[in-house]
Amino acid sequence: VGGPAMRASQEDFANAMSQVKLLKKDPGNEVKLKLYALYKQATEGPCNVPKPGVLDFVVKAKWDAWNALGGLSKEAARRSYVDLVSSLSASSSGRATPAADGKRADSDHVLVTSEDGITAITLNRPTKKNALNTQMYHDIMLALKAAGKDSSTITVLTGSGDYYCSGNDLSNFKDVPSGRPEESAQRSAVLLRDFVDCFIDFPKPLIAVVNGPAIGISVTLLGLFDAVYATDRATFHTPFSHLGQSPEGCSSYVFPKMMGPSKAAEMLIFGKKLTAQEAFAQGLVTEVFPDSTFQKEVWARLKAYAKLPPNSVRISKQLLRSQEKERLHAVNAEESRALQERWVSAECHDAIAAFLSRKAKL
Numbered sequence: 001v002g003g004p005a006m007r008a009s010q011e012d013f014a015n016a017m018s019q020v021k022l023l024k025k026d027p028g029n030e031v032k033l034k035l036y037a038l039y040k041q042a043t044e045g046p047c048n049v050p051k052p053g054v055l056d057f058v059v060k061a062k063w064d065a066w067n068a069l070g071g072l073s074k075e076a077a078r079r080s081y082v083d084l085v086s087s088l089s090a091s092s093s094g095r096a097t098p099a100a101d102g103k104r105a106d107s108d109h110v111l112v113t114s115e116d117g118i119t120a121i122t123l124n125r126p127t128k129k130n131a132l133n134t135q136m137y138h139d140i141m142l143a144l145k146a147a148g149k150d151s152s153t154i155t156v157l158t159g160s161g162d163y164y165c166s167g168n169d170l171s172n173f174k175d176v177p178s179g180r181p182e183e184s185a186q187r188s189a190v191l192l193r194d195f196v197d198c199f200i201d202f203p204k205p206l207i208a209v210v211n212g213p214a215i216g217i218s219v220t221l222l223g224l225f226d227a228v229y230a231t232d233r234a235t236f237h238t239p240f241s242h243l244g245q246s247p248e249g250c251s252s253y254v255f256p257k258m259m260g261p262s263k264a265a266e267m268l269i270f271g272k273k274l275t276a277q278e279a280f281a282q283g284l285v286t287e288v289f290p291d292s293t294f295q296k297e298v299w300a301r302l303k304a305y306a307k308l309p310p311n312s313v314r315i316s317k318q319l320l321r322s323q324e325k326e327r328l329h330a331v332n333a334e335e336s337r338a339l340q341e342r343w344v345s346a347e348c349h350d351a352i353a354a355f356l357s358r359k360a361k362l
């Protein structure tokens with residue numbers, strides 16, 4: 001699940017350690033802590049030193065980062081380290097985000113533009129309905145981290161082509177090295193948790209421009225956005241049980257609060273697909289627009305919002321969200337743990353095999 005085909009050899013790991021020293025841009029403290037934690041886990045295994053005192057800030061932050069990796073195996077940590085360095089190198093060489101204001105920075109499948117006070121992150125893999133592969137998860141995280149710090153007032157996530165996003169790339173499951181499904185699932189659970197954490201912690205208004213159907217994780221995450229604008233062509237589908245999986249993106253907590261437990265159960269347990277109007281009625285979508293005028297109307301609205309004073313907007317967003325943050329992090333951890341187990345289940349493997357052999361489609 002979620003990981004590239006090969007295991008990370010000691011040589012890959014050694015190369016990645018050298019590459020880190022050659023990065024042109026400072027990746028920031030958060031990423032450095034992640035690298036430190038993965039390095040320790042890869043070389044020494046799970047955190048084995050006593051918890052430092054709270055006033056020892058730097059040592060405590062490092063200990064927390066290492067300890068958060070729990071029982072992740074050395075091999076999985078090595079792979080995650082190699083993946084992370086590879087995405088940082090791509091970004092550092094200008095292939096990926098972040099975008100400077102007024103400029104455009106591209107990675108293969110995630111485009112970032114920053115203009116008129118709006119940073120837009122566009123999923124750009126239309127031939128695969130914008131399904132999210134491992135590199136895209138990393139690119140989106142980097143893009144969000146950069147957007148959180150840039151001078152734009154709001155950040156937008158949207159898709160190119162006829163889909164918003166078809167969720168997790170199911171071919172990620174093909175790439176599991178034989179005999180190592182547990183490690184792969186563990187690595188994907190770490191990736192999922194880090195990915196969703198970026199949305200929980202995002203410091204300024206985050207808006208989804210849902211330009212077409214949305215599936216899986218692209219739907220569940222919507223509960224963490226501050227506004228969701230959808231074309232009337234969009235649909236919202238979370239077929240987790242059909243895939244032998246379980247909900248993520250904090251939806252097991254946010255959806256029942258938002259739409260009531262039974263409507264949430266219809267979506268998250270029974271996989272009911274909602275139309276845009278139905279999603280609006282459940283509070284998942286803020287407003288629905290006719291497809292013919294969708295882009296024009298939504299971007300005009302966003303440009304007006306982006307003219308508001310950025311600091312005021314940011315502080316208000318944080319006030320609206322801060323009460324729930326701790327709870328959301330705990331939910332995210334729990335959902336990631338549950339999925340880690342699901343990914344090695346026969347129910348999940350059978351469902352993915354059916355999709356990959358073209359016997360099943362949603």
Ligand SMILES: CCCC/C=C/CC(=O)SCCNC(=O)CCNC(=O)[C@H](O)C(C)(C)COP(=O)(O)OP(=O)(O)OC[C@H]1O[C@@H](n2cnc3c(N)ncnc32)[C@H](O)[C@@H]1OP(=O)(O)O
Pocket residue numbers: 001002127128129131132166167168169170171188189191192215216217218239240243245248355360361362
């Ligand atoms: C590490 C974090 C993990 C987080 C976990 C999240 C859980 C989820 O997100 S669960 C949701 C997973 N998504 C799906 O189950 C969708 C699967 N796709 C489909 O059912 C259909 O492709 C479609 C309904 C989206 C579109 O059908 P349509 O007939 O219009 O087009 P297709 O010919 O099927 O698709 C074109 C092309 O795109 C490929 N593709 C589409 N979605 C995915 C996907 N999610 N993963 C991999 N590939 C996908 C499809 O195979 C086609 O590829 P080819 O042209 O090469 O055959």
